[in-house]
Amino acid sequence: MxxxxxxxxxxxxxxxxxxxxxxLRGMITLRGDLSSAKVAGAVKAAVGADVPAPRMCNGDVAWMSPDELLIMLPYEEAVKVTSNIAQALAAEHALAVNVSDxxxxxxxxxxxxxxxxxxxxxxxxxxxxxxxxxxxxxxxxxxxxxxxxxxxxxxxxxxxxxxxxxxxxxxxxxxxxxxxxxxxxx
The missing domain is CATH 3.30.1360.120 (Probable tRNA modification gtpase trme; domain 1)
Structure with missing residues (x-):
């Protein structure tokens, strides 16, 4: 490898x-209902940040569009955190993808x-x-x-x-x- x-x-x-x-920086694209409590909880659990307001970046989470966030974190954590978010949102209409590379x-x-x-x-x-x-x-x-x-x-x-x-x-x-x-x- x-x-x-x-x-x-x-x-x-x-x-x-x-x-x-x-x-290198870890980056996860998260698509879903940004007003959902489950999405907010998954983001908070992943990086300790709230879902930002439109056109804002609150440190490690950036608002990309009405249904998309960019979560930034250390590169070596991206695979595990992407999996954690996907598991947390398995019952939601959501998508978490590691786009770091x-x-x-x-x-x-x-x-x-x-x-x-x-x-x-x-x-x-x-x-x-x-x-x-x-x-x-x-x-x-x-x-x-x-x-x-x-x-x-x-x-x-x-x-x-x-x-x-x-x-x-x-x-x-x-x-x-x-x-x-x-x-x-x-």
Missing amino acids: SNAVSVLKGVSSVGFATVTEMG ARAVFAIEGEGAREVLAKLSPVDLSQEVFTIGMFRRTRLAQAAVAFWARGETRFELICFRSEAQYVFDVLSMSASSGSEVDFFKH
Whole structure:
């Protein structure tokens, strides 16, 4: 059996913001009735978090759509937790799938993090509109991605593993020193 490795092995790029591939992360897609007490209980048992409000990420659980969550956890726990969720929801119309190996995760950090994403995505990233914990599925240049604000100057982004190099390259180019637009400067 081979050892799992992240697609870009922790590569990093430093400009007016830092872009870093975060390595392996466990991810479970959970589809079902998000208002169900059983779904809420399974999520709470899995990672100790509540089902988030629409378009929000409460640490380890992100709202993906009206019937879909993305649960994030340590990579080595994903198989067992996926099985636990599936067992807990066996009587529900629900689906839990381990998608860890299909995704890549990036951190965009620094005072220019909002600008890096704003140059590539059709999302209003002003601090008044895109607050900490907000989550969006969108496009980043030509790639389908999702990102959320972990803090005022830290965002995390997921994309398909097959697009990881492209996403890293466009994020790095957007964050390269000398390309600042300075739209979000105070």
